[in-house]
Amino acid sequence: MLEIQNITIGYGVCEVVRDVSFSLKDGDILAIVGANGAGKTTLLKSLNATLPLMNGGILLEGKPLENYSRREIARKITVIAQENETKFPISVLDFVLAGRFAHGGNFGWESERDMQIALDSLEICDLQNYESRVMNQLSGGERQRVILARALATEAQILLLDEPTTNLDLSHQALMFRLVKERCKGCGSAAIVITHDLNLASEFADEVLLLKRGQMIAKGNPAEIFTEENLQEIFGIRVLLDENPISKNVRITTIY
């Protein structure tokens, strides 16, 4: 559903992401892994046309991304950004309803359906009875879940998540990934997730993309990608790799 062809992105003359190509299929969860400053966020921002491409192209459902209007893109692609602007004292329900903007008209008021979807999204994110709480009075983790609820409320088929678990406690990290996974497996959505938690990537991602100084150096399933050599190259650390005895996925332990 998303085809990325040789894209180069930068600020001014400085190229931050160079010549990256990959494709995202229905139901896929793709994890982008790389060191700080490797260009992960820049890459993600270009995928919903927030940042212009210097080179290459992106096809959304076979059509070039630049042929879509802002509303059309927002209906198909949603993001959970890294630095979120949530300091405005707005109620949780109104915040989540903002996710329905692209579905309404110009003089739009929310329909009954919009309201229902917003309430459902809050409920699956473990936020029942939060509707009238105010955003700037929530904890970081609660806010993060509200942001997920808003993203889910868009009903977009592609989810772009930039370090979505940063502020979450263990149970809500798992909840976040379970919800994303359910969306992808159940509704044929697809997700691209930037994460520093390699074990979560190993558990939940179908594919992992390694990014180093703006270039893609490997892509494949977690077991292929999470090797001692690759992790040494990306992070310059030594790791112990074994198998998670329950899920049978590769498990990564840092050796300090």
Place this chain on the structure above:
Amino acid sequence: MRTRKKIDKKFSTSLRLGGLFFALLVLAVLAAIYFGSEKLAFFELSGSDKAILFDIRLPRILLGASVGAALALAGASLQSLLRNPLAEPYLLGVSNGAALGTMLAFVFFAQFEFARPVMAFTGASLATFVVYQMAKSPAGMNVERLVLSGVIVTTFLSSIIVLFTSLLDATKLRSFTFWLLGDLSQATWNGFYLSFGAVLVGILVLLKNARALNLMMIGERDAFDFGVEVNKTRLAVFATSSLLVGTAVAASGSVGYVGLIIPHIVRLAIGSDNRLVIPFSALAGAIFVVSADTVARVAIAPRELPVGAITALIGAPMFIYLLRRS
């Protein structure tokens, strides 16, 4: 059903409040008709009473309502757009830009009545653009930067205005000083029609962008991600507020602080949803300026105060309060 109830509740509260505001506006207008240096008996108007009512008092009251609505609309939309409760046309120098434009039209194109609002609109747009460019920084726009940029532009424009006023003769100077402070005594029917037309256009454009503005209040990046054409909305709001302020200032000078006080009170009453804040601000702004002008007319009758003096008297302390809170 839970969802139906939520939507209905929002509507019924706003309908009730809308009715209340409308009744208050009618009341304010009736009071304004009655009070004045000449008290008018509603039901037995003599010939001279009629002249006072239809040639002087009524255009003035209606212009006051229209100017109040225009300034409150401009303030409400600028505050949402710039995410800053202190954004106000008078404080940002937009009113002064319009005043300078009006003045230039007055000096150079005195024979064309319509040159004044056109030049006022141009001046307001330029001032808006300059303040926005000055206040913008890579790190975003904070309260202090915006207010300081406004102060700089305001004082700069004021000095040019003073330059021109010193060329006027003594009689013109007095009426001009009054006008600069915000004065409705020069009201004409034409002035009212023009200002009211701008208010109608303004409400329509702003309501069309109200939901987008709601998202932009949360954050511009965010709004863009969720489907708002941020640049288009910004341009629409800047152009509309310049139109509103331009026509208001051309007719009545710089009535200050209306755009600050009114949206603030409206938000306290109904929350920050722009789809409600915008129409309610228009109504409340009209009530406020009509009432303030009534006070200005009767406080030291038979002499008059400029209405801008009354609004500033209430607005300045409120500005300090809001600045301390933000």
